[in-house]
Amino acid sequence: MKKKEDFRVRVALVIIKDDNILLIQHKxxxxxxxxxxxxxxxxxxxxxxxxVRELKEELNISxxxxxxxxxxxxxxxxxxxxxxxxxxxxxxxxxxxxxxxxPRLNDVKFMPIDKIDKIKLYPVIGNYLKKxxxxxxxxxxxxxxxxxx
Numbered sequence: 001m002k003k004k005e006d007f008r009v010r011v012a013l014v015i016i017k018d019d020n021i022l023l024i025q026h027k028x029x030x031x032x033x034x035x036x037x038x039x040x041x042x043x044x045x046x047x048x049x050x051x052v053r054e055l056k057e058e059l060n061i062s063x064x065x066x067x068x069x070x071x072x073x074x075x076x077x078x079x080x081x082x083x084x085x086x087x088x089x090x091x092x093x094x095x096x097x098x099x100x101x102x103p104r105l106n107d108v109k110f111m112p113i114d115k116i117d118k119i120k121l122y123p124v125i126g127n128y129l130k131k132x133x134x135x136x137x138x139x140x141x142x143x144x145x146x147x148x149x
Contacts, residue, residue: 014090014132038055061097
């Protein structure tokens with residue numbers, strides 16, 4: 001039986017600029033994949049403060065957190081990891097994007113939102129992001145449980 005420490009809450013932001021979405025590329029065990037910018041919630045930290053802190057630490061930017069658009073529950077096939085992703089809209093209010101010097105952070109860029117379902121994005125929600133974007137993120141909060149790949 002795994003300990004509850006294997007459960008993680010991650011807060012992420014959807015930041016759009018000129019039909020492009022801000023993504024961070026992670027590199028772990030020689031695998032590369034993209035994620036929405038954000039990170040883990042610390043004990044007794046609010047969701048908004050966690051998002052602001054993570055984007056400042058990883059990208060050197062100050063952000064304004066918008067509305068919650070997705071709750072995404074990810075459970076690994078072997079049940080060794082359980083991540084609850086809370087995804088908000090957001091916008092940059094200050095700073096120039098500069099990727100922090102951390103081993104797992106490999107790249108950062110704005111990528112075309114219409115191509116988001118063609119890249120390796122975790123959690124696997126590219127199609128949902130495209131649909132939500134086309135509706136100006138006005139569809140209300142969606143709860144998703146995409147397959148862990």
